[in-house]
Amino acid sequence: MKTLILSSAVLALTAGAALAESHMQTVRLGTEGAYPPYNFLNDAGEVDGFEREVGDEVCARAELTCEWVTNDWDSIIPNLVSGNYDTIIAGMSITDERDEVIDFTQNYLPPAPSAYVAASEEVDVMGDVVAAQTTTIQAGHVADSGAALLEFATPEEAVAAVRNGEAEAVFADKDFLVPIVEASGGELVFVGEDVSLGNGIGIGLRESDGELRETLDAAIQSMKDDGSLNELILKWFGEDAQTF
Amino acid sequence: MFSYCADPDTLEGLRWLSCYLTTGKHLSFYWAFGTVLLLLAVTAPVALLFGFGGAVAARSRVAPLAWFGKGYIALVRGVPDIAFFLFFVIALDQGIEWLRHQAKCPDWDQPIRQGNDFVVCAEAKMPLSTSAQWVHEVYGFWLAVFTFAIVFGAFAANVLFGAMRAVPRAQIETGEAYGMTRAQIFRRILVPQMWVYALPGLSNLWMVLIKASPLLFLLGVEDIVYWARELGSTKTPQFTDYPHGDWRMWYFLFLLVFYLGFTRVSEIALDRLMRRLTHGQATLGGGAGRAGMTEAGPP
Numbered sequence: 001m002k003t004l005i006l007s008s009a010v011l012a013l014t015a016g017a018a019l020a021e022s023h024m025q026t027v028r029l030g031t032e033g034a035y036p037p038y039n040f041l042n043d044a045g046e047v048d049g050f051e052r053e054v055g056d057e058v059c060a061r062a063e064l065t066c067e068w069v070t071n072d073w074d075s076i077i078p079n080l081v082s083g084n085y086d087t088i089i090a091g092m093s094i095t096d097e098r099d100e101v102i103d104f105t106q107n108y109l110p111p112a113p114s115a116y117v118a119a120s121e122e123v124d125v126m127g128d129v130v131a132a133q134t135t136t137i138q139a140g141h142v143a144d145s146g147a148a149l150l151e152f153a154t155p156e157e158a159v160a161a162v163r164n165g166e167a168e169a170v171f172a173d174k175d176f177l178v179p180i181v182e183a184s185g186g187e188l189v190f191v192g193e194d195v196s197l198g199n200g201i202g203i204g205l206r207e208s209d210g211e212l213r214e215t216l217d218a219a220i221q222s223m224k225d226d227g228s229l230n231e232l233i234l235k236w237f238g239e240d241a242q243t244f
Numbered sequence: 245m246f247s248y249c250a251d252p253d254t255l256e257g258l259r260w261l262s263c264y265l266t267t268g269k270h271l272s273f274y275w276a277f278g279t280v281l282l283l284l285a286v287t288a289p290v291a292l293l294f295g296f297g298g299a300v301a302a303r304s305r306v307a308p309l310a311w312f313g314k315g316y317i318a319l320v321r322g323v324p325d326i327a328f329f330l331f332f333v334i335a336l337d338q339g340i341e342w343l344r345h346q347a348k349c350p351d352w353d354q355p356i357r358q359g360n361d362f363v364v365c366a367e368a369k370m371p372l373s374t375s376a377q378w379v380h381e382v383y384g385f386w387l388a389v390f391t392f393a394i395v396f397g398a399f400a401a402n403v404l405f406g407a408m409r410a411v412p413r414a415q416i417e418t419g420e421a422y423g424m425t426r427a428q429i430f431r432r433i434l435v436p437q438m439w440v441y442a443l444p445g446l447s448n449l450w451m452v453l454i455k456a457s458p459l460l461f462l463l464g465v466e467d468i469v470y471w472a473r474e475l476g477s478t479k480t481p482q483f484t485d486y487p488h489g490d491w492r493m494w495y496f497l498f499l500l501v502f503y504l505g506f507t508r509v510s511e512i513a514l515d516r517l518m519r520r521l522t523h524g525q526a527t528l529g530g531g532a533g534r535a536g537m538t539e540a541g542p543p
Contacts, residue, residue: 026373026374027373028373033474034474034477036480036482036483037482037483040483041269041474042269042483042484043267043268043269043484043485043486044267044268044269045267045268045269045271045272046268048483049483065374067377069377069380070466071464072461075330075462078334079464081360081361081362082334082337082338082362083341083361083362083363083364083369084337084464086373101360102360154473154477156473156477156478156490159478160478160490160492163490179480179481179482179483180478180480182480183478183480183481183487206360206361206363207358207359207360207361208358208359208361208363
């Protein structure tokens with residue numbers, strides 16, 4: 001009798017697990033993999049960084065199976081709308097222009113400051129040649145500021161342009177620039193004022209994916225409510241980072 | 245990889261390098277060389293087949309077939325590679341998914357195009373979104389092979405079309421005199437003799453194909469140029485055990501050596517092939533292979 005109860009309990013448990021398994025929806029997360037600390041490839045060649053941890057936690061809370069995919073920044077929106085992956089989680093700021101093409105969840109990172117970095121303090125960031133990554137809010141801001149904009153496919157190349165003198169300054173997310181300035185040993189410095197752009201960073205989705213958007217939104221909200229999101233922000237962006 | 249790699253900060257010199265060059269990321273880089281070589285090995289014969297088909301179609305006496313062959317050659321050769329790669333692959337992918345959608349989800353009531361979005365039912369996705377990542381990668385690889393084959397097939401078709409016309413008329417007439425049918429002449433005289441005229445053009449194509457492999461990344465296949473850029477870019481100590489400055493120059497130098505070596509090997513192989521194909525033919529190259537012909541000339 002005892003074994004019967006036990007075995008039926010085991011059976012019920014495994015059946016329940018199997019049922020849960022089949023209900024798990026697979027969501028493919030698209031990211032760039034070249035923008036530390038937001039997302040980057042670690043030494044093992046896997047996606048790592050703040051967004052990796054946020055994405056994995058959101059997926060766990062929403063009970064989704066998630067798969068990470070890397071894609072060039074240039075074509076990250078076209079590949080989303082044609083269905084090669086289901087979300088963009090790549091440090092993408094929520095802006096009105098992007099909102100016309102795709103949808104966003106609520107932000108999982110408050111509007112972060114962007115900053116100028118140059119080889120010397122005397123650079124005039126409003127008038128000289130400024131490098132930025134193509135199709136970013138920073139590139140849009142530089143174009144509006146009156147400086148001559150020099151666009152690059154990756155943020156790495158934008159920084160390299162300052163090092164080799166092709167551009168006077170580079171304009172990018174401050175959180176991306178801080179480790180680079182620290183590691184440069186005084187070769188690169190912050191210049192000018194920090195600028196706050198956009199409405200924070202959210203997960204991008206196809207406009208037709210309303211259901212997934214609500215699921216992810218709820219998961220982000222629960223991470224905001226219990227403070228686990230703030231912990232991750234402090235872990236990856238330092239003690240001075242803005243939290244919710 | 246090695247046991248002493250657990251704490252890279254304490255390592256120096258060759259030991260550090262041996263650990264650095266065997267990280268998971270570097271293994272992906274080495275693996276990408278295999279991907280590129282496999283792509284070339286598969287694409288070249290498939291493209292040649294497409295080219296042969298295109299050339300035969302363009303020569304056909306059936307008008308619609310000839311139009312198709314000539315249209316294929318003119319259209320694909322005229323469109324810039326990058327535009328073709330960006331447009332065609334997305335269109336092909338969506339076309340396959342649309343067909344699967346029609347077959348598998350007949351009672352789907354929503355439109356497939358919703359604004360910018362291309363939405364098909366989950367069962368029609370190609371590959372299924374539940375498939376493992378490697379399935380997606382293999383699928384992407386075959387899309388790449390097919391696209392490369394179509395593009396290079398059009399160029400090859402033009403080369404073969406010209407080569408078939410270059411075979412001396414007298415050779416064909418001899419076949420006719422022996423009472424061969426058109427098919428027999430094509431198989432026994434035209435095709436064996438045309439290669440010598442086609443080879444210079446085809447070898448050019450092969451060289452261009454080798455160098456076109458970076459276009460792979462446009463198709464989502466992570467090729468050697470992508471990894472060289474990623475590995476060479478500046479690494480700050482927070483995010484890696486092996487921090488370094490901008491090393492892209494060294495990685496690209498390595499690629500340069502690889503591509504130069506590879507094209508050199510190809511040149512040698514193509515030279516040998518040329519010597520074989522011209523053997524005994526009444527061309528300058530073929531005459532050189534015939535004993536006593538080089539100096540004496542025709543009797």
